[in-house]
Amino acid sequence: MILITGATGTIGSEVLRLLVERGERVRAVSRSPERLPPGLDVVRADFDDSGTLRLAMPGVKALFLLTAPAKPTPDHDLAVLDAAARTGVGKVVKLSAIGTGETIGDRTVGAWHLVAERAVRDSGLAWTVLRPSGFASNLLAFARPIAAGAPVPNLTGDARQGVVDPRDVAAVAVEALTASVHDGRTYALTGPEPLSVPDQAAILASALGRPVGTVDVPVDAARADMVGRGLDASAVDAMLTGVEWARAGHNAVVTGDVEEVLGRPATSFATWARDHLAAFR
Numbered sequence: 001m002i003l004i005t006g007a008t009g010t011i012g013s014e015v016l017r018l019l020v021e022r023g024e025r026v027r028a029v030s031r032s033p034e035r036l037p038p039g040l041d042v043v044r045a046d047f048d049d050s051g052t053l054r055l056a057m058p059g060v061k062a063l064f065l066l067t068a069p070a071k072p073t074p075d076h077d078l079a080v081l082d083a084a085a086r087t088g089v090g091k092v093v094k095l096s097a098i099g100t101g102e103t104i105g106d107r108t109v110g111a112w113h114l115v116a117e118r119a120v121r122d123s124g125l126a127w128t129v130l131r132p133s134g135f136a137s138n139l140l141a142f143a144r145p146i147a148a149g150a151p152v153p154n155l156t157g158d159a160r161q162g163v164v165d166p167r168d169v170a171a172v173a174v175e176a177l178t179a180s181v182h183d184g185r186t187y188a189l190t191g192p193e194p195l196s197v198p199d200q201a202a203i204l205a206s207a208l209g210r211p212v213g214t215v216d217v218p219v220d221a222a223r224a225d226m227v228g229r230g231l232d233a234s235a236v237d238a239m240l241t242g243v244e245w246a247r248a249g250h251n252a253v254v255t256g257d258v259e260e261v262l263g264r265p266a267t268s269f270a271t272w273a274r275d276h277l278a279a280f281r
C-alpha cells in the first residue's frame with residue numbers, strides 16, 4: 001500500500017493517477033475526500049491533526065510526503081513522519097524544492113524544507129528526496145488573464161530557471177516509491193533547458209499563434225499584493241526568498257536527474273505548453 005499525501009494537488013494527483021494506472025494499491029489523503037475520484041481508498045486527514053494522520057497509516061509500506069507552502073513550517077512533515085514511524089511504514093519519498101538550504105543575504109531558501117529533509121534522512125526509513133525546480137504549471141495561475149490578453153506577471157526578471165513539467169516530477173516520485181534503487185538519493189529535477197519568464201511567454205505565444213507579453217513585478221510589489229490578498233505573511237516571505245534567489249540568477253540550473261530516473265529526456269516547456277493550450281485560449 002502506498003500512501004499519497006497532497007493527493008488533490010498538482011503533483012500528488014498525478015502520482016495517484018500513475019500508481020493506479022500501474023495497478024499499485026494506493027490510499028489518498030485529503031482534507032476534502034469528495035474532491036478525489038470515487039472508488040479510491042481515501043482517508044480524511046489534516047497535517048495539523050496528528051490523530052487523523054495516524055488513521056491513514058495502517059498497512060502502508062511507502063509514503064509520498066507532500067506538504068503545502070501555505071504554512072511554511074516543517075511541523076507538517078514532522079507530524080506525518082511521526083505517524084509513519086509508529087506504524088511500520090518502510091519508505092518515504094519527500095517532495096522538497098530546488099535551492100533548499102541555499103542562502104540569499106541572511107535568509108535561507110526553503111528553510112522549512114531543509115528541516116524536514118533532515119528529519120526524513122534521520123527517520124530510519126528508506127528515503128528519497130525530490131528537489132524540483134519551478135513547475136511549468138505555475139503559469140496556469142494566470143491562465144484566465146493570459147487568455148484575455150493580459151501579460152504574464154514576471155517576478156524573476158530575465159533570470160532563467162530549469163522549469164520542470166510537473167508530470168515528470170510525479171513520474172520520478174512513482175519510480176522512487178516503487179524501486180529501492182532510488183533509496184538514499186536526492187534528485188534535483190529540472191526541465192531540459194533554463195528558461196526565463198519572457199522565454200516561457202514566447203514559447204506559449206508561438207504555440208497559441210498570438211503574442212503573449214510579460215510585465216515585471218518587483219519583489220516588494222509582489223509582497224504587498226500577496227499580503228493584501230490575505231496570504232500568511234510568513235508564507236509570503238518564505239516564497240519570496242526563493243523568488244529573490246532565483247531572480248539573482250542562482251537557479252539557472254539544468255540537471256540530468258529526470259532522464260537518469262525515467263530513462264528518457266525531461267519534457268520540454270514547449271510540450272507542456274502544447275498539452276495545456278486549452279487553458280490559455
Ligand SMILES: NC(=O)c1ccc[n+]([C@@H]2O[C@H](COP(=O)([O-])OP(=O)(O)OC[C@H]3O[C@@H](n4cnc5c(N)ncnc54)[C@H](OP(=O)(O)O)[C@@H]3O)[C@@H](O)[C@H]2O)c1
Nearest residue numbers: 006007008009010011030031046047067068097133134135
Ligand atoms: N510550484 C513550484 O514551482 C514548486 C517548485 C518546487 C517545489 N514545490 C513544492 O511543491 C509542494 C506543493 O506541491 P503541489 O504544487 O503539488 O501542491 P498543491 O497543488 O498546492 O496542493 C497542495 C496539497 O496539499 C494538501 N494540503 C494542504 N494543506 C493541508 C493540510 N493542512 N492537511 C492535509 N493536506 C493539506 C492539499 O490537499 P487538500 O486541500 O485536498 O486537503 C493539496 O492536495 C510544496 O512543498 C512546494 O514547496 C513547488
